[in-house]
Amino acid sequence: MxxxxxxxxxxxxxxxxxxxxxxxxxxxxxxxxxxxxxxxxxxxxxxxxxxxxxxxxxxxxxxxxxxxxxxxxxxxxxxxxxxxxxxxxxxxxxxxxxxxxxxxxxxxxxxxxxxxxxxxRTDAVLEERLTRIADLAAADRPGAALALLHQRVLPHGAPGTDGEAETVAAEPVPADAEAGRRLAAGMRLLCGLxxxxxxxxxxxxxxxxxxxxxxxxxxxxxxxxxxxxxxxxxxxxxxxxxxxxxxxxxxxxxxxxxxxxx
Known part of the structure; x- marks a missing residue:
């Protein structure tokens, strides 16, 4: 089929x-x-x-x-x-x-x-980080979700990552509702993999x-x-x-x- x-x-x-x-x-x-x-x-x-x-x-x-x-x-x-x-x-x-x-x-x-x-496969640490991004996107904060995703894809310790601390940018990246739907869905689909x-x-x-x-x-x-x-x-x-x-x-x-x- x-x-x-x-x-x-x-x-x-x-x-x-x-x-x-x-x-x-x-x-x-x-x-x-x-x-x-x-x-x-x-x-x-x-x-x-x-x-x-x-x-x-x-x-x-x-x-x-x-x-x-x-x-x-x-x-x-x-x-x-x-x-x-x-x-x-x-x-x-x-x-x-x-x-x-x-x-x-x-x-x-x-x-x-x-x-x-x-x-x-995923584990608790990865799933917590993915879920945090998904939750922001689902809460009508797609810009904040995208900003956090951008932070997380950088190498650990790179400027802007704040070490292991998870922060949300004060001036989120512009994003629309459709972007939020995609981010929330994609991050959650990976959990439990x-x-x-x-x-x-x-x-x-x-x-x-x-x-x-x-x-x-x-x-x-x-x-x-x-x-x-x-x-x-x-x-x-x-x-x-x-x-x-x-x-x-x-x-x-x-x-x-x-x-x-x-």
């Missing part, structure tokens, strides 16, 4: 019709609005530069009020998968990474997987990149089989691909080369 819901926003990069081009499917993180793939720009450039066709999906566009769990969101994404044809590289960032890992039983066992700060078994059972290659100084997703939130790789980017927060683009690009290029995807 293919997906029969509302149109899902996508953005396509690289060769769109090249015969034999490998195809990368990227699932987006929680964003206040669809940014057409800007969140993953450094990685997209690397993938497209290696000759891959890259399709980026607005993961949260699959959510509505009837979706009350990660399992329900994953079910909608699972129904959408056939519409994208062959997927050689399944990618995900943050929420998108969690969904990608939950989908592993439904893709070809040989599919390569690339994750950036994509949790396989554990797809570790699906990840460890995946026989294909997998590269996960997390920041050593992340205030949200860290190495302890990842899962991997012995043939998978979890790379911890020194000093990085939730966005190692944006904070250390050269290092992450090199990792991705090597991963593609070793797996015959370029």
């Amino acid at each position: 293919t997906y029969a819901g509302p149109v899902v926003p996508t953005a396509v990069f690289g060769p769109r019709t090249a015969v034999g081009a490998a195809h990368a499917l990227v699932l987006a993180p929680v964003t206040p609005r669809w940014d057409e793939g800007a969140f993953f720009a450094p990685v997209i450039r690397t993938l497209a530069g290696a000759g891959l066709r890259v399709t980026v999906v607005d993961t949260l566009s699959l959510w509505d009020e009837s979706v009350d769990s990660m399992a329900a969101l994953v079910a909608r994404c699972r129904a959408l998968l056939p519409d994208f044809g062959r997927v050689d590289l399944l990618c995900g960032n943050a929420l998108g990474g969690a969904v990608a890992q939950a989908l592993l039983p439904d893709v070809d066992p040989a599919t390569a997987v690339l994750l950036v700060s994509g949790p396989a 554990d797809v570790s078994d699906a990840v460890r059972a995946h026989r294909g290659p997998l590269l996960q990149v997390v920041g050593s100084h992340s205030q949200l997703v860290t190495q302890r939130h990842t899962a991997a089989a012995p043939h998978h790789t979890v790379h911890v980017a020194p000093g990085a927060g939730m966005r190692p691909h944006a904070e250390q683009p050269a290092e992450v690009s090199s990792l991705v290029e090597t991963f593609l080369w070793e797996k015959g995807l370029r």
Whole structure:
């Protein structure tokens, strides 16, 4: 069965019709609005530069009020998968990474997987931080929620993070009600997550990149089989691909080369 819901926003990069081009499917993180793939720009450039066709999906566009769990969101994404044809590289960032890992039983066992700060499981600390952001957004304070999210994606100890103290910016980032709905929904969907078994059972290659100084997703939130790789980017927060683009690009290029995807 293919997906029969509302149109899902996508953005396509690289060769769109090249015969034999490998195809990368990227699932987006929680964003206040669809940014057409800007969140993953450094990685997209690397993938497209290696000759891959890259399709980026607005993961949260699959959510509505009837979706009350990660399992329900994953079910909608699972129904959408056939519409994208062959997927050689399944990618995900943050929420998108969690969904990608939950989908592993439904893709070809040989599919390569690339994750950036994509949790396989959550814990009490991470869930408390996600819930705080969600609660602000649900309380009609989307600007404050977005400001706190921006603070939390920075590396621990970076200017503006106030150490481990959780503060809300005095002048919140402008945001609208729709942004608040997306933030609240996306953060809460991650709570209670554990797809570790699906990840460890995946026989294909997998590269996960997390920041050593992340205030949200860290190495302890990842899962991997012995043939998978979890790379911890020194000093990085939730966005190692944006904070250390050269290092992450090199990792991705090597991963593609070793797996015959370029």
